[in-house]
Each structure stands twice: as structure tokens, then as C-alpha cells.
Amino acid sequence: MATVPRSRIVELMKVQSRIFNTVFNPTGARLGNKILRQRLRGPALAAYYPRRIATFKDLKQAYPQWEMYDEKEEDRLEHLQIMKAKGKGAPKKKRVATEKKGRGGKKR
Numbered sequence: 001m002a003t004v005p006r007s008r009i010v011e012l013m014k015v016q017s018r019i020f021n022t023v024f025n026p027t028g029a030r031l032g033n034k035i036l037r038q039r040l041r042g043p044a045l046a047a048y049y050p051r052r053i054a055t056f057k058d059l060k061q062a063y064p065q066w067e068m069y070d071e072k073e074e075d076r077l078e079h080l081q082i083m084k085a086k087g088k089g090a091p092k093k094k095r096v097a098t099e100k101k102g103r104g105g106k107k108r
Helices: 006-019 033-037 042-048 056-062 071-086
Strands: none
Touching: none
């Protein structure tokens, strides 16, 4: 049985890729076409969650002249004050960079 030359096989692969609308890749390099062919996930994920309706913050922003009471925000601020009083709140922000003590460098 005679072997088919490599050039004939490459030509066949070229024609085959043109007919079936695939990528011609005779070297077998990793191109990522498998990932690119997949359906996009963004629209499906976006459709999963319901549309966001106007929130309390949006109303407050739209009508700044009205005085509104946000119970959830007040509860959150009160909780933060309680935690700070217990010493469990967020640490204070650093104001200035601390200067190095001693001669600097690594300790042995």
C-alpha cells in the first residue's frame, strides 16, 4: 500500500476546513477556538436576575428637597457605633508614613 504525501493531506485538510467552516490549523497549535465558539454567558447571567427598580438611595438623589428617613441606613450606622464602642470597629486610617526606627534593613 502506497503512503500519501504530506502535501496532499494538508491540501485535503485545507479544503475540508473551507467546506465545514472550521479553522485550518495543520500544526495543531492551541488557538482557543473551542472557547471562542461557545455561547456567550453574559446575556444569560444578566437575564437570571430581575431588573433593579428604584431604590431608596435613588429616590433620595432624585428629590433632595424632601427629608426622608432610611431605616436600614440608620440601623447600619447605629450598629457601627456600637461596634466602635466595643473596640471592634474598623481601624483608623493611617495619616502619615511611619519613619523607620534604627538603621533599617533586614534583621538577622
